[in-house]
Amino acid sequence: MNKRFLPLLGLLSMSLCSCVDTEFLYPQGAYLSGTFVDHVYNVWEGSTKQGYSNIKYAKTLSRGKNGYFAGNGPTDNPLECYGNLEAKQYHPDYFVNNAGEELHWGYYGGAYDGRPEDIINNGPGVYADNSPLYETVYSQNKRLDRFYPKFSRGYLSKLYNGQIKCNGWSYYAMMVLSSEGYGTMFPYELADATYFATSVLMGTDQEIDRRIVTSDIIVTFYKFASVGLEGYQVRLPGVDLSCNSAAARTSLVGFTFEDAGISPRGIVGMSITYGNLVDHAVTDASSDFASEGYHDGLCVYEILFPDSTWY
Amino acid sequence: MEQRKPRQDDFTKRFDTIFAFLILEIIALASFGIGGALGIRLLQIIGFFLSLFSIPFIQNNYTKQDLKPNLPWLIPLGLFCLLMGFSAFFFRAYGGFGLNSIVYMLLETLGLAGFFLLGVAANFIPVLKKEYLLYALLGGLALYCVIVGIYSLIRYGFFYAALYKGMFYYYQGVLYPVSTEGKALLGFEFGEVSLKYGCLASLLLGSSGAGLFALSPKKEGRKFLILAALAGVGILYSLFIPYLPALAFMAFVYVFAGLYCLLRHLLRNDEKKRGVVQKVFVFIYFILIGIVTLGTLALLLDGKLHILSNLLKAVFGRVPGRLQVFFDAANDAVYNGAVNADLGRIDLMSLLFGYRTPTAGSLHLTSIFELNVLWQNGFLAFGLLCFVIFFAFKQGRDYLREGKEDLHFRLAIAMMALAIFLYASLFADDQPIVHGQQLSFFTQSNYMMVSFFLLGLMTMPKKAKEVEVHE
Numbered sequence: 001m002n003k004r005f006l007p008l009l010g011l012l013s014m015s016l017c018s019c020v021d022t023e024f025l026y027p028q029g030a031y032l033s034g035t036f037v038d039h040v041y042n043v044w045e046g047s048t049k050q051g052y053s054n055i056k057y058a059k060t061l062s063r064g065k066n067g068y069f070a071g072n073g074p075t076d077n078p079l080e081c082y083g084n085l086e087a088k089q090y091h092p093d094y095f096v097n098n099a100g101e102e103l104h105w106g107y108y109g110g111a112y113d114g115r116p117e118d119i120i121n122n123g124p125g126v127y128a129d130n131s132p133l134y135e136t137v138y139s140q141n142k143r144l145d146r147f148y149p150k151f152s153r154g155y156l157s158k159l160y161n162g163q164i165k166c167n168g169w170s171y172y173a174m175m176v177l178s179s180e181g182y183g184t185m186f187p188y189e190l191a192d193a194t195y196f197a198t199s200v201l202m203g204t205d206q207e208i209d210r211r212i213v214t215s216d217i218i219v220t221f222y223k224f225a226s227v228g229l230e231g232y233q234v235r236l237p238g239v240d241l242s243c244n245s246a247a248a249r250t251s252l253v254g255f256t257f258e259d260a261g262i263s264p265r266g267i268v269g270m271s272i273t274y275g276n277l278v279d280h281a282v283t284d285a286s287s288d289f290a291s292e293g294y295h296d297g298l299c300v301y302e303i304l305f306p307d308s309t310w311y
Numbered sequence: 312m313e314q315r316k317p318r319q320d321d322f323t324k325r326f327d328t329i330f331a332f333l334i335l336e337i338i339a340l341a342s343f344g345i346g347g348a349l350g351i352r353l354l355q356i357i358g359f360f361l362s363l364f365s366i367p368f369i370q371n372n373y374t375k376q377d378l379k380p381n382l383p384w385l386i387p388l389g390l391f392c393l394l395m396g397f398s399a400f401f402f403r404a405y406g407g408f409g410l411n412s413i414v415y416m417l418l419e420t421l422g423l424a425g426f427f428l429l430g431v432a433a434n435f436i437p438v439l440k441k442e443y444l445l446y447a448l449l450g451g452l453a454l455y456c457v458i459v460g461i462y463s464l465i466r467y468g469f470f471y472a473a474l475y476k477g478m479f480y481y482y483q484g485v486l487y488p489v490s491t492e493g494k495a496l497l498g499f500e501f502g503e504v505s506l507k508y509g510c511l512a513s514l515l516l517g518s519s520g521a522g523l524f525a526l527s528p529k530k531e532g533r534k535f536l537i538l539a540a541l542a543g544v545g546i547l548y549s550l551f552i553p554y555l556p557a558l559a560f561m562a563f564v565y566v567f568a569g570l571y572c573l574l575r576h577l578l579r580n581d582e583k584k585r586g587v588v589q590k591v592f593v594f595i596y597f598i599l600i601g602i603v604t605l606g607t608l609a610l611l612l613d614g615k616l617h618i619l620s621n622l623l624k625a626v627f628g629r630v631p632g633r634l635q636v637f638f639d640a641a642n643d644a645v646y647n648g649a650v651n652a653d654l655g656r657i658d659l660m661s662l663l664f665g666y667r668t669p670t671a672g673s674l675h676l677t678s679i680f681e682l683n684v685l686w687q688n689g690f691l692a693f694g695l696l697c698f699v700i701f702f703a704f705k706q707g708r709d710y711l712r713e714g715k716e717d718l719h720f721r722l723a724i725a726m727m728a729l730a731i732f733l734y735a736s737l738f739a740d741d742q743p744i745v746h747g748q749q750l751s752f753f754t755q756s757n758y759m760m761v762s763f764f765l766l767g768l769m770t771m772p773k774k775a776k777e778v779e780v781h782e
Contacts, residue, residue: 019468025478025489032486127485129748145483152746158484172484 024154031155032171036205037289039176040297041155048183048269051222051229058233059261065090066259068236071251083252084138087197091256094195094306095138103138105252106165119162124169130162139164139199142306150187159303164199165250166301174299176203179287181218181273186310190267193308197254198272202243203299204285211281213243213296215274217253221262222269229269234260243279243296250301264308274298322367323436330368331439333361334429335447338764341426342451344512344757347498351757352415355422358760362425365432369772372435376775387698389424394692395754396420400665401687404750419755426760430767434715441716442534444768445519445723448761449541452516455496456548459509462501463494464551472506472552482746492745493552507678508743508751510557511731511758516545517561518730521568522723531719538719560734564726571711571722592708600701607697610682611690614642614652640675640686644693648673664689680739680753687752703728703766710769728765731758 031039044052061067069087084105088095095103106118118139120128133140143162145151151160159175166173175182202213217236222229234255242249257264277296279285285296341354378385396419405412433439468474472490479486493509494501520542528535549557578585609619620638623630630638642649643666647658661667665688677683681700685693707725714721741752753759 019466019471021466021480022468022471022475022478022489025475025480026486028477028479028486028488030479125485127483127746127748152483153481155481157481161484163484172486 020153026155036176036203036297037295039171040178040289041175041182042178042180044183044271046183046185046269047228048185048222048271051231051269052183052220052271052273054225054228054230055220055233056225056230057262058235060235060237061255061259063236063238068234068239068253068255068259070236070239070253071241071249083254087252087254091195097135097141099135101135103141104136105138117167118164119167121167125172133162137162139302139304142304144303144305144308148188148310153187156184159300162302164252164302174203174301177272177274177298177300178289179273179275179277181271183220183222183269183271185222185269186267188310190264190305191309191311193257193264193267193305195254195256195306196260197252197304197306198300199250199252199302199304200241201250201299201301202241202296204243204279204294204296206282206285206294206296208244208281210242210244211279212240213280213285214238214240214276214278215287215298216276217298218273218275220271220273221264221267222271223266224268231271232260232262232267234262237276241298254304264305270303272298272300320367320371323371326364327368327436327438330361330364331436334365334433334436334439335443337361337429338444338761339447339451341757341760341764342448342512342515343455344451344496347496348751349498351422351755351760352418354757354760355418355425358429359421359425362428362432365428368432368435369428373772373774377772380773380775384702387695388427388702391692391695391699392420392424392427394664394688394695395423395684398665398688398692399660399667400669400689403667403669422760423763427763427767427770430764431770431772433768434771441720445522445720446537446541448764449516449519449538449723452512453541453544455512456516456544459494459496459501459512460544460548460551466494469551470553472554487745493554495743497744503745504743505740505745506552506554507556507738507740510549510552510554511734511756513545513548513554514557514560514730514734515727515758515761517542517549517557518545518564518727519723520546520561521564521726522719522721524565524568524572525718525722534719538723556738557734560730563733564730567729568722568726572718596701596704603697607685607693610637610641611645611685613638614646614649615655636675636677637679637682640677640682643669643673643675644685644690662690664691674742674750676741676750678737678739680735680741683739683741683752684754687754699766700732703732703769706766706769706771709771713771714769724765724768728762728769731762731765 031041033039063070069083069090071083071086084095097103104116106116116133116136118133118137120130120133122128130140134146135141140146140162144160145157146162151157156175158173163169163173196219198219200217202215204213217239218233219236220231220233222231236253236255239253241251274287277285277287279296282294282296285294287295287297289295289297337354337358340350341358344350346353396416398416401416401419402412405415433441433444467489476490478489480489481487491506492503493506495504495509496502497504520538522538523535523542526535526538546558546561549561574588578588609616613619620630623634639649642652643661645657645662646652646655647661647666647668651658658667666686675686677686681693681696684696707728711721711725735753735758739753741750742748743751
């Protein structure tokens with residue numbers, strides 16, 4: 001073999017490498033337009049779709065202690081729809097840092113009474129170093145990309161960055177789901193976790209004032225099995241969420257793995273779907289984004305496996 | 312006229328080999344940029360202490376009387392180094408009074424002075440072969456380019472800046488354009504930086520290839536091949552991205568070096584024409600000084616006189632957004648912020664020693680490093696920088712014309728210095744980290760130290776006119 005070509009072969013071999021930094025690219029403005037239905041994210045990564053049809057275990061949790069926690073605002077006052085209050089009531093130890101100091105949820109309209117916002121806000125889509133909030137704000141303390149850097153990359157990185165509210169970032173901050181839902185494979189395998197929580201609200205393209213929308217949320221975790229992925233499903237019926245075309249409030253919705261009867265060890269992916277939508281103000285709203293008319297869609301801001309260990 | 316012969320005392324005789332080795336080491340490490348910010352601090356300390364030991368080598372060639380004719384450039388250069396370290400801006404940035412801030416500022420001063428002195432001393436160490444010095448300098452840069460280049464190819468692939476222009480990726484929920492970033496070694500880990508900053512090493516390395524114009528591939532095949540290979544690494548690094556500004560600057564210095572060699576060849580026997588060409592260059596030199604002086608004054612006084620901004624408004628209807636930062640920076644430097652500029656209150660401390668009340672939200676960093684010096688270090692440092700630049704141009708010209716080293720070495724050194732100066736004057740980026748807001752000033756980088764080393768190499772201190780003979 002002519003050895004002069006060896007360096008060239010070396011260079012060419014690099015073009016076969018992973019190129020991970022150019023793998024998931026989007027054109028400018030993708031998922032950032034002003035139209036609600038344009039933002040739907042319905043990607044099912046890897047074989048999560050197959051795993052969704054291969055459910056090994058399913059459990060329905062009712063709302064309350066030893067069930068799931070969620071927002072509990074009355075329909076005439078959606079502003080009180082904070083799921084974190086319920087979570088805190090059942091599990092006060094989830095809302096303290098390692099030093100035992102209280103972790104805040106983050107307040108609307110800027111820092112309030114010495115308690116900080118959920119992020120340091122340099123403006124929509126502008127990076128900020130949020131490390132000063134790590135020991136004071138719940139979501140910043142628990143964000144997944146803090147200790148596991150691979151969660152920092154990709155479109156779904158917005159679900160692991162500690163931003164649990166809009167903060168004026170509009171679609172930058174959230175992921176909009178249609179009734180089809182989404183599925184993702186994690187960059188690590190879960191070794192241990194106490195509970196799962198997500199910061200969500202119900203988005204809409206109807207210009208109607210604040211209201212409550214109720215739906216069933218289905219969270220499915222995936223583990224590797226001999227025949228691909230198999231699902232471990234947790235159904236959360238009748239979750240009340242604040243809904244408005246703008247400035248709705250997010251709610252922390254979640255449950256403990258113990259209450260769900262699932263061992264977190266070996267979880268490599270998850271999906272969220274939802275259904276049985278009841279809009280208490282508009283009867284013809286649909287979460288089928290392909291259909292005509294008004295739409296309500298689940299908006300996910302953050303996915304949390306607080307204090308979890310991954311490998 | 313008889314020339315003084317260099318002396319060699321016991322110290323220099325005994326330690327010249329080890330000292331030459333240490334210079335090669337430190338310049339290779341500095342050009343590689345080992346250790347990131349901490350590494351730079353260490354190099355500043357080591358560079359300064361090494362430079363102290365270099366003084367006997369310089370003394371062997373100069374007497375105390377020789378100091379006098381060199382004071383006109385030594386004093387401003389020393390003051391410049393001092394003011395590059397100590398400024399109201401850095402005083403504030405390092406947290407005010409305290410040992411830390413004083414040490415950091417002192418190290419900056421000592422580092423620049425030390426690397427300049429090392430460059431000067433390198434000309435006076437007989438055992439230090441210039442060829443090896445060039446290889447150490449380029450070797451450090453090449454190693455950096457190879458390591459980062461391979462990692463970049465693995466992560467992005469070939470020609471990503473062209474293939475994915477206008478494409479974005481998400482990082483921690485924020486969109487970033489992929490075509491304007493590159494990889495860099497930040498300390499001992501890889502990180503993402505702007506291409507402006509990330510291609511500095513490849514620019515320097517690629518520009519050294521200008522020395523090839525003075526080498527014959529047949530007669531000096533080994534030297535030609537080594538220099539071509541090292542410069543090739545720099546060119547390929549920028550080409551595989553591709554980053555056109557760096558390639559354009561390399562092309563410019565190649566054309567410049569090519570023209571220089573051509574003129575040198577054509578005019579080698581024509582003293583008269585050579586004189587004309589030199590006069591043309593001197594004329595251009597003074598025209599440049601005039602333009603820079605007028606432009607600077609217009610920018611500095613714009614907060615009060617509004618000549619430049621009104622001119623821009625008349626042409627474009629407004630001050631273009633990309634240019635506004637220059638006015639903001641000038642207002643910070645002269646008036647300590649736009650509010651004071653509107654009131655016409657000149658702030659003497661900010662004017663002389665740099666913007667004294669910087670905040671995270673008021674960083675008016677421009678892509679012109681000289682303006683950033685004005686903003687960070689004040690008008691005194693800026694004025695001295697202008698002096699240093701024109702001094703460097705003169706030294707560069709004299710070095711190319713009269714330097715004792717081989718022409719390819721002189722060309723490589725001078726063109727590297729020219730390339731980095733021009734590039735930093737248009738493409739400086741003092742906030743290069745993509746996923747962060749950390750500041751990384753060009754003037755405090757390893758490239759600034761390397762630039763001062765290059766300036767030292769090009770500097771040929773004058774000798775007193777009185778002739779002495781030392782046997």
